[in-house]
Amino acid sequence: MCKKAALSRGVCAQVRAGPVFSATATRLTHTVEPDAFIELDKVSFAYGSRRILDGVSLRIARGKLAAIMGGSGSGKTTLLRLISGQVKPDSGRVWVDGQDVAKLNTAGLYAMRRRMGMLFQFGALFTDLSVQDNVAFPLREHTGLPDTMIRDLVLMKLQAVGLRGAAGLMPAELSGGMARRVALARAIALDPDLMLYDEPFTGLDPIALGTIAALIKRLNDALGATAVMVTHDVHVSLNVVDEVYFVADGKIVASGTPDQVRHSADPFVRQFVDGQPDGPVRLHYPAEDYASQLGLGGRHG
Amino acid sequence: MKRATIDLWVGIFAALGCAAVLFLALKTANLTVGSGSNGTYSLYAEFDNIGGLKVKAPVKMAGVVVGRVTDIRLDNKSFRARATLEMDKQYQFSRDVSAEILTSGLLGEQYIGLLQGGDPDNLAAGDTIKLTSSALVLEQLIGKFMLNAAEKPAAPADSH
Amino acid sequence: MADSSSRNLFAAFGHRLIEAVWKLGFVCRFFAAILRDSGASLRRFPLVIREIYFAGVLSMIIIVVSGMFVGMVLGLQGYSTLVRFGSADALGALVALSLLRELGPVLAALLFASRSGSAITAEIGLMKATEQLDAMAVMAVNPIARVVAPRFWAGVLSMPVLAAIFNVMGIFGGYFVGVTLIGLDHGTFWSQMQNAVDWHTDIVNGLIKSLVFGAAVSLIAVFEGFDAKPTAEGVSSATTRTVVTSALTILALDFVLTAFMF
Numbered sequence: 001m002c003k004k005a006a007l008s009r010g011v012c013a014q015v016r017a018g019p020v021f022s023a024t025a026t027r028l029t030h031t032v033e034p035d036a037f038i039e040l041d042k043v044s045f046a047y048g049s050r051r052i053l054d055g056v057s058l059r060i061a062r063g064k065l066a067a068i069m070g071g072s073g074s075g076k077t078t079l080l081r082l083i084s085g086q087v088k089p090d091s092g093r094v095w096v097d098g099q100d101v102a103k104l105n106t107a108g109l110y111a112m113r114r115r116m117g118m119l120f121q122f123g124a125l126f127t128d129l130s131v132q133d134n135v136a137f138p139l140r141e142h143t144g145l146p147d148t149m150i151r152d153l154v155l156m157k158l159q160a161v162g163l164r165g166a167a168g169l170m171p172a173e174l175s176g177g178m179a180r181r182v183a184l185a186r187a188i189a190l191d192p193d194l195m196l197y198d199e200p201f202t203g204l205d206p207i208a209l210g211t212i213a214a215l216i217k218r219l220n221d222a223l224g225a226t227a228v229m230v231t232h233d234v235h236v237s238l239n240v241v242d243e244v245y246f247v248a249d250g251k252i253v254a255s256g257t258p259d260q261v262r263h264s265a266d267p268f269v270r271q272f273v274d275g276q277p278d279g280p281v282r283l284h285y286p287a288e289d290y291a292s293q294l295g296l297g298g299r300h301g
Numbered sequence: 302m303k304r305a306t307i308d309l310w311v312g313i314f315a316a317l318g319c320a321a322v323l324f325l326a327l328k329t330a331n332l333t334v335g336s337g338s339n340g341t342y343s344l345y346a347e348f349d350n351i352g353g354l355k356v357k358a359p360v361k362m363a364g365v366v367v368g369r370v371t372d373i374r375l376d377n378k379s380f381r382a383r384a385t386l387e388m389d390k391q392y393q394f395s396r397d398v399s400a401e402i403l404t405s406g407l408l409g410e411q412y413i414g415l416l417q418g419g420d421p422d423n424l425a426a427g428d429t430i431k432l433t434s435s436a437l438v439l440e441q442l443i444g445k446f447m448l449n450a451a452e453k454p455a456a457p458a459d460s461h
Numbered sequence: 462m463a464d465s466s467s468r469n470l471f472a473a474f475g476h477r478l479i480e481a482v483w484k485l486g487f488v489c490r491f492f493a494a495i496l497r498d499s500g501a502s503l504r505r506f507p508l509v510i511r512e513i514y515f516a517g518v519l520s521m522i523i524i525v526v527s528g529m530f531v532g533m534v535l536g537l538q539g540y541s542t543l544v545r546f547g548s549a550d551a552l553g554a555l556v557a558l559s560l561l562r563e564l565g566p567v568l569a570a571l572l573f574a575s576r577s578g579s580a581i582t583a584e585i586g587l588m589k590a591t592e593q594l595d596a597m598a599v600m601a602v603n604p605i606a607r608v609v610a611p612r613f614w615a616g617v618l619s620m621p622v623l624a625a626i627f628n629v630m631g632i633f634g635g636y637f638v639g640v641t642l643i644g645l646d647h648g649t650f651w652s653q654m655q656n657a658v659d660w661h662t663d664i665v666n667g668l669i670k671s672l673v674f675g676a677a678v679s680l681i682a683v684f685e686g687f688d689a690k691p692t693a694e695g696v697s698s699a700t701t702r703t704v705v706t707s708a709l710t711i712l713a714l715d716f717v718l719t720a721f722m723f
Contacts, residue, residue: 084599086595086598086599109601110601110603111601113598113599113600113601114601116599116601118596118599118600120592120595120596121592122591122592124591124592124593124595124596125593126588126593126596126597127587127588127591127593137600137602138600138601138602141600141601141602141607142601183596186600196599
């Protein structure tokens with residue numbers, strides 16, 4: 001049922017047989033990619049008593065750019081944090097390139113993260129370092145390269161995002177879009193196998209937004225990296241990604257390719273894509289009966 | 302570039318800190334005489350009463366500090382106070398040197414004053430100073446004075 | 462009614478108590494983590510030097526000026542008290558002992574907490590709020606080793622230096638008032654001081670005090686920053702907490718240390 005990759009409501013139940021990376025594992029998409037780079041299996045997660053994720057399963061194939069969409073507070077960012085090992089699932093498992101993230105010790109987790117780049121919502125540039133020192137940061141921390149070589153690498157990364165001229169600026173002197181691009185350069189500094197994007201389009205003007213989207217696409221193709229993008233910007237991301245997952249109430253409610261999403265009849269997807277105020281996601285916060293709260297009692301029964 | 306300026310400032314900071322500690326050590330604590338074992342030797346002196354003498358009090362001869370009191374305890378047999386004096390090695394004293402407990406000013410701190418004797422032989426480390434006189438205890442002094450004053454009025458009474 | 466409100470009071474009190482104990486436990490674990498990850502950051506000493514610049518060097522102005530004024534006040538107050546007992550000569554001893562034993566370490570630590578401690582909390586809190594700490598962790602760089610430990614050790618190392626500078630400036634301040642303004646004898650001032658001050662009991666113990674205070678203030682500052690709610694409001698209340706908690710901790714520790722030392 002998963003094989004046809006139809007846009008189906010509810011969690012696509014995956015029956016995993018044998019080790020994760022055996023090529024015989026069930027395929028989610030119609031592509032020829034043989035193995036999954038990221039796989040979540042019935043992952044649940046809660047902050048205290050607040051349930052964030054409830055039995056989420058998904059697979060993202062190597063080299064694919066996947067988007068996770070959903071309303072604010074639907075648990076999208078938590079998914080990224082699970083993949084990067086910043087939080088551990090309460091139940092279920094998260095595999096990244098064959099490794100169970102929750103079972104890694106600190107050294108193993110850090111080794112995995114060296115192959116990972118992450119673009120944070122507002123860039124998260126180090127405010128006390130200049131642009132070039134920001135981009136050089138992972139190189140200085142993880143490679144023993146000489147300063148001149150690091151400088152050249154930094155200039156190459158900055159050139160890739162079009163900000164070679166801004167190398168000497170401080171983060172406070174950058175616009176939002178430029179900061180996001182510097183952060184992107186920093187995230188790709190170590191040529192990662194896995195890129196994570198946390199709301200890369202939030203708070204950008206249309207031009208900067210288009211630039212970032214194009215850069216993400218181009219860099220991802222150039223790196224050949226697997227990428228997961230958490231976003232609620234439907235239209236821009238549909239042009240960029242290979243597949244889309246919709247998250248609501250801690251569950252994956254729909255998934256498919258951008259084309260399938262555009263033509264989906266699913267009410268949730270329609271509401272999300274068309275931006276309708278009311279639908280499966282209610283406009284009103286749960287409340288007691290309106291009439292009775294206004295004191296117009298006696299008529300509700 | 303920036304790293305170097307910071308290094309400079311931190312260097313200045315550290316140097317100032319060392320200078321401050323050095324200043325405190327030399328200028329306020331006078332870490333030169335009577336500290337540690339370099340260039341000092343021990344003498345002992347027994348007193349009937351040391352008054353308010355404290356450990357670390359200076360030992361002076363002719364007003365010059367020549368050592369410090371490092372220990373004061375009661376001798377269990379003689380029931381006198383036994384003071385340990387840490388003396389500067391460059392000063393030697395004759396065997397019949399005398400020690401007395403003096404007060405600098407009326408209410409000032411007490412110290413040990415040494416008076417050189419005439420013996421050609423000098424005291425060796427670990428020797429005890431034999432000739433000592435005790436501290437003036439103010440209460441005893443006042444008591445004596447009161448006694449004198451009580452006796453005196455009797456005489457003028459006779460002359461009447 | 463009264464019963465339920467008093468029960469609420471007890472419940473609120475108990476809740477706060479549990480919170481406090483919980484936090485204390487977390488502080489201990491955090492401290493252990495700092496010590497565990499210190500090796501890496503101390504081997505990269507330029508990181509610590511950078512923080513010494515921000516925590517120590519930039520606090521020097523306030524330390525120098527305050528030390529000077531505290532010494533001058535001690536000189537004036539000490540003189541007006543001592544002169545009644547005819548022992549104005551002991552002014553040097555009074556100024557030096559008050560500074561070395563108590564005022565130097567304590568006041569320098571209080572100033573350090575409000576100048577550098579609050580800055581450290583705000584800086585780390587802001588790094589947390591803007592996801593810089595998360596970004597670091599995702600780049601496989603341990604934020605405790607890279608951000609927290611250097612700031613902690615910089616504070617520990619800076620504090621005794623600042624206290625020593627504070628003491629020297631205070632003694633100069635006392636000297637200025639006693640000798641230059643009031644006209645006490647210059648030699649008496651120093652010799653009385655030298656007779657009263659002992660290297661070990663007064664100076665070394667004072668420096669040990671400031672080392673302990675430095676560790677306490679730095680730990681509180683980095684902890685409050687690290688534990689701050691990642692919002693502007695959370696950072697500002699964490700900064701306030703750093704100053705208040707540091708001040709109380711310094712004074713309480715001072716009592717304990719004084720009881721042990723002197």
